[in-house]
Amino acid sequence: MTPPTDQPRAAADTLRGGPRRRRVRTGVPLPLLIPALTGLAFLIVPLIALLLRTPWHSLPAQLTSADVWEALRLSLVSATAATAVCLVLGVPLAWLLARVDFPGRGLVRALVTLPLVLPPVVGGVALLMALGRNGIVGQWLDAWFGITLPFTTAGVVIAEAFVAMPFLVISVEGTLRAADPRYEEAAATLGASRFTAFRRVTLPLIAPGIAAGAVLAWARALGEFGATITFAGNFPGRTQTMPLAVYLALQSDPEAAIALSLVLLAVSIAVLAGLRDRWMRAG
Amino acid sequence: MTRTVRRIRRPLQGAAVGAAALLALSACSSSGSDSSAKPDSSGPGKLSGEVTVFAAASLKESFTTLGERFEKEHPGTKVTFSFGGSDSLAASITGGAPADVFASASPKTMKIVTDAGDASGTPATFVRNELEIATLPGNPGKISSLKDLTEAGLKVVLCDKEVPCGAAAQKALDASGLKLTPVSYEQDVKAALTKVELKEADAAVVYKTDVRAAGDKVRGVRFPESADAVNDYPIALLKDAPNTEAAEAFIALVRSAEGQKVLSGAGFLKP
Numbered sequence: 122m123t124p125p126t127d128q129p130r131a132a133a134d135t136l137r138g139g140p141r142r143r144r145v146r147t148g149v150p151l152p153l154l155i156p157a158l159t160g161l162a163f164l165i166v167p168l169i170a171l172l173l174r175t176p177w178h179s180l181p182a183q184l185t186s187a188d189v190w191e192a193l194r195l196s197l198v199s200a201t202a203a204t205a206v207c208l209v210l211g212v213p214l215a216w217l218l219a220r221v222d223f224p225g226r227g228l229v230r231a232l233v234t235l236p237l238v239l240p241p242v243v244g245g246v247a248l249l250m251a252l253g254r255n256g257i258v259g260q261w262l263d264a265w266f267g268i269t270l271p272f273t274t275a276g277v278v279i280a281e282a283f284v285a286m287p288f289l290v291i292s293v294e295g296t297l298r299a300a301d302p303r304y305e306e307a308a309a310t311l312g313a314s315r316f317t318a319f320r321r322v323t324l325p326l327i328a329p330g331i332a333a334g335a336v337l338a339w340a341r342a343l344g345e346f347g348a349t350i351t352f353a354g355n356f357p358g359r360t361q362t363m364p365l366a367v368y369l370a371l372q373s374d375p376e377a378a379i380a381l382s383l384v385l386l387a388v389s390i391a392v393l394a395g396l397r398d399r400w401m402r403a404g
Numbered sequence: 405m406t407r408t409v410r411r412i413r414r415p416l417q418g419a420a421v422g423a424a425a426l427l428a429l430s431a432c433s434s435s436g437s438d439s440s441a442k443p444d445s446s447g448p449g450k451l452s453g454e455v456t457v458f459a460a461a462s463l464k465e466s467f468t469t470l471g472e473r474f475e476k477e478h479p480g481t482k483v484t485f486s487f488g489g490s491d492s493l494a495a496s497i498t499g500g501a502p503a504d505v506f507a508s509a510s511p512k513t514m515k516i517v518t519d520a521g522d523a524s525g526t527p528a529t530f531v532r533n534e535l536e537i538a539t540l541p542g543n544p545g546k547i548s549s550l551k552d553l554t555e556a557g558l559k560v561v562l563c564d565k566e567v568p569c570g571a572a573a574q575k576a577l578d579a580s581g582l583k584l585t586p587v588s589y590e591q592d593v594k595a596a597l598t599k600v601e602l603k604e605a606d607a608a609v610v611y612k613t614d615v616r617a618a619g620d621k622v623r624g625v626r627f628p629e630s631a632d633a634v635n636d637y638p639i640a641l642l643k644d645a646p647n648t649e650a651a652e653a654f655i656a657l658v659r660s661a662e663g664q665k666v667l668s669g670a671g672f673l674k675p
Contacts, residue, residue, distance in 0.1 A: 249602060249604065253602060253603075253604050254559075254603060254604050255602060255603040255604065269559075271587075271599075271604045272559065272587035272588050272604075272605075350591060350595075353588075354561065354587060354588025354589075354590065354599070355564065355588050355589045355590065355591065356586070356587060356588050356589060357589075360588065361589075368591065369564050369566050369589075369591060370566075371492075371495065372489065372491035372492065372495075372564070372566040372567060372591075375495070
């Protein structure tokens with residue numbers, strides 16, 4: 122290591138507007154503070170605008186309509202079911218990615234995270250091509266079992282699970298990588314099978330990570346729009362979740378759309394705030 | 405040394421990222437305002453600049469043809485389209501989207517724009533559109549009437565009642581006293597048609613023009629009740645049009661005999 126010379130120090134003084142600024146070095150530098158606060162405002166102002174424009178006088182009427190409750194119930198049920206699917210399939214997948222060294226693991230990991238960056242509508246189209254009535258898998262489901270997934274609540278769950286799964290897998294895989302594999306190895310030396318070690322040692326160890334991933338996946342599933350409307354369509358009570366109801370209400374009744382948005386916002390904040398402190402920190 | 409350098413760089417990087425973000429944001433908010441016409445000095449009556457046309461999704465094919473024709477007739481002009489659900493387009497216009505012309509698929513959506521005082525003059529009906537049943541090629545379900553769509557086991561999609569094609573379909577169903585439970589209410593006419601093109605649904609009630617635009621991928625079935633649910637398409641010049649002259653010329657082309665020929669070729673009815 123070369124010791125610090127005067128030259129960069131002088132450059133720093135120039136850049137910061139002279140050496141007198143050195144005494145406030147412990148504070149937050151202005152070039153950081155301004156964009157940080159702008160960023161915060163950028164994220165929060167739209168939500169405040171939603172609150173300010175909420176038609177409070179007609180809100181009770183809007184929220185007591187049967188359609189709203191049907192959409193909200195369907196949203197909650199389908200997001201929860203999608204999270205269950207993510208847990209059952211995603212935790213083993215995360216374990217595979219974190220603990221087993223196999224050729225092409227990097228590629229598999231990239232593919233797993235793809236739905237994160239894919240436009241949801243593209244995800245919906247891809248699901249139609251795979252699981253639609255005429256899809257490469259779907260046509261056999263239809264021919265052999267008479268199962269067609271589009272336009273069903275199961276289709277909503279699949280669309281939501283598709284976009285939410287990466288959140289769970291990434292979260293659980295990260296926790297697994299941080300967890301010390303020696304505990305599992307110790308269990309193995311004591312005679313436990315690899316699955317027993319996973320079930321009795323690993324799983325309790327990474328529980329906070331799983332919970333954090335599940336909350337993220339649930340929140341993502343709750344807000345899912347593009348893949349759902351593309352793959353599962355829109356029918357009240359069966360496939361019309363809250364985001365779809367908001368979008369279609371906006372076409373003719375902006376006040377109703379704002380009221381519905383508010384409900385979705387409240388539910389999302391309640392869940393994230395309620396669970397974040399408890400699980401995220403541990404994760 | 406590395407430490408010191410890093411300490412300097414970080415705030416700078418932060419500032420750079422912040423500045424970039426601010427630039428991006430301000431670019432978003434000001435986009436479109438400089439796309440207005442720059443009057444050409446080469447002579448009076450010569451059109452130039454960009455014409456922005458917001459048009460119902462069902463007008464996509466015919467308006468694209470008309471736009472190309474307009475550009476050819478008036479060199480130096482550029483017609484830019486935004487096709488979508490009429491209601492979403494109306495919402496963007498009342499929200500301040502910079503557009504010159506609005507062509508809507510129903511008087512109801514046009515009224516949103518005129519009520520907000522965003523139209524210049526009275527909108528004119530330039531075409532009408534009729535509904536048709538779109539079904540799979542070869543019509544395997546042997547659908548020959550609106551009533552056939554109510555058969556159990558048939559997957560039918562309709563447009564949502566909030567959008568013009570859905571409102572028209574509901575009107576036709578009401579007029580014939582039929583009750584139809586679709587598998588989905590799609591967000592616009594193209595989405596409904598796509599479900600049939602992909603063979604996910606057996607039939608959809610869409611515009612005749614969309615059936616024609618889809619070619620061999622669907623089969624159109626006419627039904628008499630559609631006469632009760634013909635949609636008028638109004639077109640209007642917008643009040644804050646950045647390029648009024650060219651916009652008026654485009655509307656004139658749409659309403660001219662030449663324009664009507666293109667539109668009726670696409671399956672639209674004369675007003």
